Amino acid sequence: MSDAQAPEKRRAPAKETKNSKEGDERHDAIYRSVSDAIVEQRLKPGSRLREDALADVFGISRTGIRKILQRLALEQLVTLTPRRGASVTRPTADEAKDVFDARQLIECGLMPDVARRMGEKEAAELRDMARQERQALRSGQQSVAIRLSADFHMRLAQLSGNATLAEFVERLCSRSSLILAVYGHPGHLGCESHDHDDLIGYLEAGNGERAKAFMSRHLKAIEASLSMVEEEENVPDLQQIFGG
């Protein structure tokens, strides 16, 4: 992972500040680093994200960290509670339903456009992504597989040519990873191995309607694989006591 090497506490030498990166890119890299960690479930829902700790790890001040956390909060990957700070969002069952309904509407609606704009190059790229995903899954790298699966859906949306809708899909896929982390069964990954390949086939054949129907079933299958029990990790004893 992105090694924030020895946290040399000396941060003052302004002349040294500039040598490493444009500074702007650095922020983006850190954002992506945190975002990836969440999507890959290395940071689990509910984990607290303290500003000082992150600032130390990445070697920038809290100011920059706050900016990044705020962005993640707007994307609903982290939750910002007023005086408690940031933590990785733990999606509720309602939110999960909303997200999958939204994916149903948008991703399926995009399939005809994607089919229309699908060329050889795009198909090859997608097949490669699907291959990588299968490989990660086979070699037991579940975290990586989850992200690759999300990447696949995101790339698909980008190929529709509508940047705005692609951005929406991006957000929905990120949140889906969080949902899988909370409500998915450990051994059972969201996307079945062959689904993505089949989908590429329909799209490459220019069969938008078929792809649409397939995507609908695909998403339904993922959603159906979730076990929608709100685990109330806090004070569960109380209920047991009252029940008993």
Added chain:
Amino acid sequence: MSDAQAPEKRRAPAKETKNSKEGDERHDAIYRSVSDAIVEQRLKPGSRLREDALADVFGISRTGIRKILQRLALEQLVTLTPRRGASVTRPTADEAKDVFDARQLIECGLMPDVARRMGEKEAAELRDMARQERQALRSGQQSVAIRLSADFHMRLAQLSGNATLAEFVERLCSRSSLILAVYGHPGHLGCESHDHDDLIGYLEAGNGERAKAFMSRHLKAIEASLSMVEEEENVPDLQQIFGG
């Protein structure tokens, strides 16, 4: 005595800072204030938003302003260019197309759900909003009318029960206001007066499919009313010179 070198560091009237508001709500109020000004086109696309100026106007420091600007940037209402600061976004023709395609897909797709959840109270509320909009239009308050029109579409999406999609629609409507500001004809408002009332009728009757079709036409009509000429306010002389 040696502590005499420590002058009274108090430089800010901290006691007065807190008395007025919770501080958190204040930020939200400022955010809404700026957002409304953009949506109502009192701040025109391209206008620069300097941090100091905003900080002065609202009586908070640049820190808070930056937070708000960043949020607006993520919603694509303002554009943040690296060392140039913030300005009200000027949507391109491509973006405009994307936004209206997205609205076409999402808002129309939501209509059946809205029709299903439509009750007396909701219909009455919508009718009231439509009435206010008509009134604003008649009394020449175009800015207010534009925002009320956007509010109508947003509220409609909320009634679908899907908070995630409602948020997407919210963003799309805000951006649409910007698009109208750039590409719309001055005297010609986006939403025709009677359209919204007609739509409520279909929804109240539970006729989701009819409402869907109507919404589609409604949005198409708005989009068709735009004149999609990219005014390249920058270096236009060059082309004219070379052409002439």
Added chain:
DNA sequence: GTTGGAATTACTGTATACAATAAATATCGG
């Protein structure tokens, strides 16, 4: 041993100071 409360601690919220850079302006050479 548990509970209530006070003191401490840890953390976030906000403003400000300072550095860095791009834009605007002035200055000088042609």
Added chain:
DNA sequence: CCGATATTTATTGTATACAGTAATTCCAAC
């Protein structure tokens, strides 16, 4: 008088200091 470069200025980027508040710990009393 025009063009290129140096200087000044305006404005953003970042770190840090300080304040305020929630969480924790510790202590005493029952």
